[in-house]
Amino acid sequence: MTVIEIPGSKSVTARALFLAAAAEGTTTLQRPLVSDDTEGFAEGLVRLGYRVERGPGSWRIEGRPAGPGVADADVFCRDGATTARFLPALAAVGHGTFRFDASAQMRRRPLAPLTRALQELGVDLVHEEAEGHHPLRIVASGIKGGELTLDAGQSSQYLTALLMLGPLTAEGLRITVTDLVSAPYIEITLAMMRSFGVEVAREGPVFTVPPGGYRSTAYPIEPDASTASYFFAAAAVTGREVTVPGLGTGALQGDLRFVEVLRRMGAVVRSTPSGTTVAGPDRLQGLTVNMRDISDTMPTLAAIAPYAAGPVRIEDVANTRVKECDRLEACAQNLRALGIDVATGPDWIEIRPGTPRPTPVATHGDHRIVMSFAVTGLRAPGISFDDPGCVRKTFPDFHRVFEALQRSWRGDGHRTG
Structure with missing residues (x-):
């Protein structure tokens, strides 16, 4: 029998970075994945004014429930889809002007269902070149919350971004999903939000996310x-x-x-x-x-x-x-x-x-x-x-x-x- 030690999950690490940044207090991520995608996500948080300490075997993130700690930032998302989709949602709850761009590969990948949803929530978001793709600019002033209808048939990451955003809004979110691919990834999101103190109610295709924010924790990252x-x-x-x-x-x-x-x-x-x-x-x-x-x-x-x-x-x-x-x-x-x-x-x-x-x-x-x-x-x-x-x-x-x-x-x- 051969035993293989697999590095930490990319999906779990990315979600944990978002939740840690959004939580009140300091979160320690144990055994996070260290790769181009996760390093890019962490560097994006730093550009947005979050404090991230990356040590061997663990990362510490000081949360900012009110959003980014700077009023102006340019973030390059590299090839990372989670970075490119999650960080704009996180930035939108703050106050300031935030610009996001990505690699040519990531520029080709779609964003429209997510960015349309943010616009419907009142976020001042503009695609600077191709509609529904990076690069984009957000002039953030917080998010009230409300009801949304979302097509997540291309990527479950659209729904994950909005679910994680929900507790940071003033009134919470109620999201009706018309189509969903890679549904098990949503179960990851819901379980991790629970670990950070938020319980999402789900009735069929409707997800109700309460306001109130997250609490910090020590979070172990399972293998990918x-x-x-x-x-x-x-x-x-x-x-x-x-x-x-x-x-x-x-x-x-x-x-x-x-x-x-x-x-x-x-x-x-x-x-x-x-x-x-x-x-x-x-x-x-x-x-x-x-x-x-x-x-x-x-x-x-x-x-x-x-x-x-x-x-x-x-x-x-x-x-x-x-x-x-x-x-x-x-x-x-x-x-x-x-x-x-x-x-x-x-x-x-x-x-x-x-x-x-x-x-x-x-x-x-x-x-x-x-x-x-x-x-x-x-x-x-x-x-x-x-x-x-x-x-x-x-x-x-x-x-x-x-x-x-x-x-x-x-x-x-x-x-x-």
Whole structure:
């Protein structure tokens, strides 16, 4: 059995940074993810006048319930979608002029449902170039609150931003959601808000968020379930066994449900309160699976699908087309370049069994494409990447850890090549 220590969750770290900044008092985040995305979020908070102390293994944030501590700031959000979507909402509760911009990649990603909602709440927000995209400018004067109708069918982050904003408004928020993708991420948000002292009432598609603010706390960051998927998949395609401690039966993150997909394909999965273990079968079985709620793990499944005994069809993942790249199309193109038969539709991809041939993978600057196809490479030595360094977004040490895993498995009679 191989034990893999996974770095902290990007999703949990980003939410914790927002909640800590919004809370009364000083919050300590234990074992936060240190990556380009989270460093960018923390630096954005500093630009907005929040005090953030980043030490080894823990970060301390002094909260400001009234909003940013400066009256004027320019924030560059890098490639981070959570930074680009959460920080404007946080800044809007303060008083001052705040400008936000992002990388070319992030500028292409949509913001409109969130920024329209902020405008409906009375926020003076202007898109400085393309409507519904960065860059944008906010002239903030606090938010009264009220009722909203929101389409979160492209990204659950729109709803998360507004939910976390709610307690900072004068009267709270009542949000009616007409569509929602990646619903388990909302469960993360609600659970974390509860840890910071706020209980959101939910009745069907309606979320009622009370005013009153947050209280500071010491908050442990659990390992990243999306990142763990690559190591679970590695076990599945090599007939090996991998254990990830810290991601067990009480985990917040819905992406841990990826192991249930592997279970349906024949892997043995054991979950306890302290961690999860996946052991690969002699050969994976094909399946049809709806991955709407765990779409960040779609590329992981697509990358190992050629090794299944039958076709693998992944459905209801249209939102993966508006991530760091069009992930559905990127997976299809790369699999075809590897010699695999692939069919796609607007929201689905079907991959037939085959033997991948070594070829360069076009990453499109997307960390998840690199980490997913690294797993393919376990049984197709020679696969390379045009931008291997883009893993710094969420797991800067990925290549070293993954290579160490491969070295530990070589020469033991299992299928790693």
